[in-house]
Amino acid sequence: xxxxxxxxxxxxxxxxxxxxxxxxxxxxxxxxxxxxxxxxxxxxxxxxxxxxxxxxxxxxxxxxxxxxxxxxxxxxxxxxxxxxxxxxxxxxxxxxxxxxxxxxxxxxxxxxxxxxxxxxxxxxxxxxxxxxxxxxxxxxxxxxxxxxxxxxxxxxxxxxxxxxxxxxxxxxxxxxxxxxxxxxxxxxxxxxxxxxxxxxxxxxxxxxxxxxxxxxxxxxxxxxxxxxxxxxxxxxxxxxxxxxxxxxxxxxxxxxxxxxxxxxxxxxxxxxxxxxxxxxxxxxxx
Amino acid sequence: xxxxxxxxxxxxxxxxxxxxxxxxxxxxxxxxxxxxxxxxxxxxxxxxxxxxxxxxxxxxxxxxxxxxxxxxxxxxxxxxxxxxxxxxxxxxxxxxxxxxxxxxxxxxxxxxxxxxxxxxxxxxxxxxxxxxxxxxxxxxxxxxxxxxxxxxxxxxxxxxxxxxxxxxxxxxxxxxxxxxxxxxxxxxxxxxxxxxxxxxxxxxxxxxxxxxxxxxxxxxxxxxxxxxxxxxxxxxxxxxxxxxxxxxxxxxxxxxxxxxxxxxxxxxxxxxxxxxxxxx
Numbered sequence: 001x002x003x004x005x006x007x008x009x010x011x012x013x014x015x016x017x018x019x020x021x022x023x024x025x026x027x028x029x030x031x032x033x034x035x036x037x038x039x040x041x042x043x044x045x046x047x048x049x050x051x052x053x054x055x056x057x058x059x060x061x062x063x064x065x066x067x068x069x070x071x072x073x074x075x076x077x078x079x080x081x082x083x084x085x086x087x088x089x090x091x092x093x094x095x096x097x098x099x100x101x102x103x104x105x106x107x108x109x110x111x112x113x114x115x116x117x118x119x120x121x122x123x124x125x126x127x128x129x130x131x132x133x134x135x136x137x138x139x140x141x142x143x144x145x146x147x148x149x150x151x152x153x154x155x156x157x158x159x160x161x162x163x164x165x166x167x168x169x170x171x172x173x174x175x176x177x178x179x180x181x182x183x184x185x186x187x188x189x190x191x192x193x194x195x196x197x198x199x200x201x202x203x204x205x206x207x208x209x210x211x212x213x214x215x216x217x218x219x220x221x222x223x224x225x226x227x228x229x230x231x232x233x234x235x236x237x238x239x240x241x242x243x244x245x246x247x248x249x250x251x252x253x254x255x256x257x258x259x260x261x262x263x264x265x266x267x268x269x270x271x272x273x274x275x276x277x278x279x280x281x282x283x284x285x286x
Numbered sequence: 287x288x289x290x291x292x293x294x295x296x297x298x299x300x301x302x303x304x305x306x307x308x309x310x311x312x313x314x315x316x317x318x319x320x321x322x323x324x325x326x327x328x329x330x331x332x333x334x335x336x337x338x339x340x341x342x343x344x345x346x347x348x349x350x351x352x353x354x355x356x357x358x359x360x361x362x363x364x365x366x367x368x369x370x371x372x373x374x375x376x377x378x379x380x381x382x383x384x385x386x387x388x389x390x391x392x393x394x395x396x397x398x399x400x401x402x403x404x405x406x407x408x409x410x411x412x413x414x415x416x417x418x419x420x421x422x423x424x425x426x427x428x429x430x431x432x433x434x435x436x437x438x439x440x441x442x443x444x445x446x447x448x449x450x451x452x453x454x455x456x457x458x459x460x461x462x463x464x465x466x467x468x469x470x471x472x473x474x475x476x477x478x479x480x481x482x483x484x485x486x487x488x489x490x491x492x493x494x495x496x497x498x499x500x501x502x503x504x505x506x507x508x509x510x511x512x513x514x515x516x517x518x519x520x521x522x523x524x525x526x527x528x529x530x531x532x533x534x535x536x537x538x539x540x541x542x543x544x545x546x547x548x549x550x551x552x553x554x555x556x557x558x559x560x561x562x563x564x565x566x
Contacts, residue, residue: 221383222383224401224403225403227378228377229372229375229377229378231373231374231376235378237378242314242352244314244316249389251391252389252390253321253389253391254388254390255316255317255387255388255390256388257314257350257352257384257385257387258383258384258385258386258400259354259383259385260383261383284375
């Protein structure tokens with residue numbers, strides 16, 4: 001019996017060793033630099049990734065510097081070759097924006113995101129990790145789906161951060177924020193509190209946002225299975241009237257009555273929204 | 287004295303305005319019109335936490351009054367959270383928020399809430415002729431009053447109270463009493479009333495015709511009606527389990543009132559059963 005197991009083990013080893021993944025793996029490092037157009041009129045950087053992280057850090061310079069690690073793996077040489085030929089990273093430059101996106105195998109730009117060219121998944125897997133440095137004043141729109149964090153640090157502009165299967169992480173930021181993921185935590189820490197309404201959303205994960213102590217806003221919380229916590233001393237529930245609305249859906253009429261849980265921090269003012277299904281919400285001050 | 291009157295007036299004003307403020311803050315009403323008003327309709331109301339009170343009235347619309355739980359949130363700072371580093375943070379009580387929706391399609395109205403973990407109490411005023419299906423699980427009683435039609439009421443951890451019903455009822459809870467008072471009984475519908483831990487009290491019109499089938503495992507059965515008891519020998523079922531013969535005696539009390547009719551089943555495990563004769 002022991003001999004038989006050993007024989008099977010040897011057979012398996014002999015099958016898998018020569019076909020080791022390393023043989024059908026392709027890696028490439030891409031460096032790109034963009035000068036801001038029209039004497040620094042470029043205000044927006046947009047990155048639409050599919051698989052892999054996007055990490056952006058602000059600095060005092062005047063160029064956008066992208067370091068991209070590309071990785072393609074496949075089950076066979078043939079599929080790897082298909083991947084090398086097909087996978088296409090493109091850039092779109094306009095007066096005020098620079099957009100980096102995948103053109104193939106999926107077009108990752110928002111208007112095309114749900115229209116795959118074919119119904120089949122490519123015969124290879126791929127990953128692009130973006131490490132980017134930007135002038136601190138820029139607005140960012142960053143989105144990925146699998147295999148990586150979306151993060152921003154030392155950026156003063158507006159932030160639109162999207163992930164699906166991963167966390168969102170931002171540190172030392174200032175601008176209006178929209179952070180939205182499905183499976184992952186949202187962790188954000190402000191250098192100065194956003195002056196415009198912001199929203200933070202995840203389905204499966206905690207939301208932790210650290211504000212400066214001078215926070216003055218109305219915070220609306222929604223959680224199915226979680227609780228809300230804060231170390232701000234002056235948060236109190238505002239008795240809001242409920243909202244009524246009607247809608248039509250599949251021939252039936254739906255009447256809704258809802259009242260949100262809104263807490264006033266400081267003197268109130270702008271609205272910040274926090275929503276999670278399975279997770280807690282933590283509001284901290286530094 | 288004059289000064290005292292002023293103070294009194296101010297006090298009264300303060301109290302009444304505080305009262306109206308609380309009213310606005312906590313209770314809200316939603317009006318749901320039927321697509322064919324005046325026609326028979328179906329109403330389904332289901333909660334997980336909270337009580338439901340349904341009262342029949344003369345109007346055409348369904349009026350829903352929502353009140354969020356006034357009690358303190360249950361202090362269940364569970365293990366899960368304790369493991370997280372709270373760093374001196376305190377929990378913000380989330381009670382007060384809710385979302386209630388009512389869906390209407392071809393005279394069928396379904397009412398529920400978006401978050402089953404939150405306690406919400408519903409008070410409904412509904413047109414009387416209704417096929418009603420009402421249920422809750424925790425922290426709430428079911429009260430139904432002045433309804434003509436078919437009522438199905440399901441609770442788990444509290445009582446069911448039905449008053450002035452004309453029609454038929456199926457009422458079932460686990461931990462709580464079931465109390466039903468009929469104005470009139472639909473002679474064509476079988477009915478059932480059951481609980482596990484609680485009494486069953488059913489008041490029927492004096493002239494009701496029915497076949498009663500009753501059982502209390504650890505309690506007594508009382509009746510205000512003369513029951514024509516079924517004297518046939520009780521059913522004994524034999525079963526053979528691994529060579530051991532098992533005899534099970536069917537210990538239901540069966541009998542007819544006013545000559546017999548549809549079956550009325552009443553069953554509890556820990557509690558008494560009362561079948562009462564109505565005043566008429």
